[in-house]
Amino acid sequence: MAHLLQHCHDTGWLVLAIAMIQFYMQKGSHKGLYKSIQKTLKYFQTFALLELVHCLIGIVHTSMLVTGVQVSSRIFMVWFITQSIKQIQNEESVILFLVVWTVTEITRYSFYTFNLLNHLPYFIKWARYNLFIILYPVGAAGELLTIYAALPYVQKTGMYSLRLPNKYNVSFDYYYFLLIVMAFYIPLFPQLYFHMLRQRRKVLLGEVIVEKDD
Ligand SMILES: CCCCCCCCCCCCC[C@@H](O)CC(=O)SCCNC(=O)CCNC(=O)[C@H](O)C(C)(C)COP(=O)(O)OP(=O)(O)OC[C@H]1O[C@@H](n2cnc3c(N)ncnc32)[C@H](O)[C@@H]1OP(=O)(O)O
Numbered sequence: 626m627a628h629l630l631q632h633c634h635d636t637g638w639l640v641l642a643i644a645m646i647q648f649y650m651q652k653g654s655h656k657g658l659y660k661s662i663q664k665t666l667k668y669f670q671t672f673a674l675l676e677l678v679h680c681l682i683g684i685v686h687t688s689m690l691v692t693g694v695q696v697s698s699r700i701f702m703v704w705f706i707t708q709s710i711k712q713i714q715n716e717e718s719v720i721l722f723l724v725v726w727t728v729t730e731i732t733r734y735s736f737y738t739f740n741l742l743n744h745l746p747y748f749i750k751w752a753r754y755n756l757f758i759i760l761y762p763v764g765a766a767g768e769l770l771t772i773y774a775a776l777p778y779v780q781k782t783g784m785y786s787l788r789l790p791n792k793y794n795v796s797f798d799y800y801y802f803l804l805i806v807m808a809f810y811i812p813l814f815p816q817l818y819f820h821m822l823r824q825r826r827k828v829l830l831g832e833v834i835v836e837k838d839d
Contacts, residue, residue: 637669638730645727659707659714659723666723670703691820694813699726701806702768706775709784713774722767725760732756754825761818769810772803779803 644662649655659666673696679685680692707719736753739745778784785799826832 637665637672638727638734641665641669641723642727642731645723655717655720656715659719662723663708663714667703667708670699670726673699688820691817695817698768698813702771705785706772710775710778712778713771716771716774718767718770718774720767722764722771725764725767728756729760729764750828754821754829757818757821757825761814761821765810765814769807772807776800776803 641662644665645658648658648661652658676685676692677689677696680687680689702722707714713719732749732752735749736745739749780800783799785797785802787793787795787797789796
């Protein structure tokens, strides 16, 4: 069952890649691309919550912290930034993180699939543990630039914010929340990046590495 779900996930990101290439070839522009693929993206990125469940119930042996940060930050980007603020959907930075996520996920799920079949081509293993060196910072930059582009709109409209006075007597400012999220990239991004560097040494060079939260 888990294998079947994983196969669906791989196919989903492939469908997304084909849809993006087709759109760009037909329109010659990235404007409107997000709108055209949003349903598929929402579905498959939300589906990634299962990775956290697999981790929790012990089907997959990996760091909870790393998987949690990775999955929640992506779901946050999709639902609470890009999907919620139509005005930023045509930003180049959105395309940047979409392309990076898609390349990463196709490589990653191909790795899992061929690994399970015991026929893992070396180039897929190589791609899984080398491409991230460039893709991680580029993807994070795309995400941060997108949140940054959202700030003026969030400040102007006060979306998702709760101002005083109100019957709950609590206030929440989404604008400042986004600034905090951006600041969190500083301590959390290196955790993810160094985790993948350790995995790279383990898988490609055969080093024995002990994770702190294992
Ligand atoms: C709510 C507010 C949010 C606030 C956010 C604050 C800021 C956070 C900053 C975060 C920055 C994120 C930036 C990021 O989004 C940008 C990008 O992603 S750019 C793209 C580059 N990214 C990557 O390359 C990372 C991709 N992700 C991963 O590789 C994984 O998600 C990771 C969590 C990193 C875990 O990888 P790891 O190698 O540690 O473990 P695995 O899970 O791959 O593998 C463990 C073993 O399990 C087997 N496995 C796993 N899943 C499957 C499966 N579906 N089917 C079969 N087998 C599976 C795998 O083969 C391993 O087995 P073994 O140990 O036997 O080798």
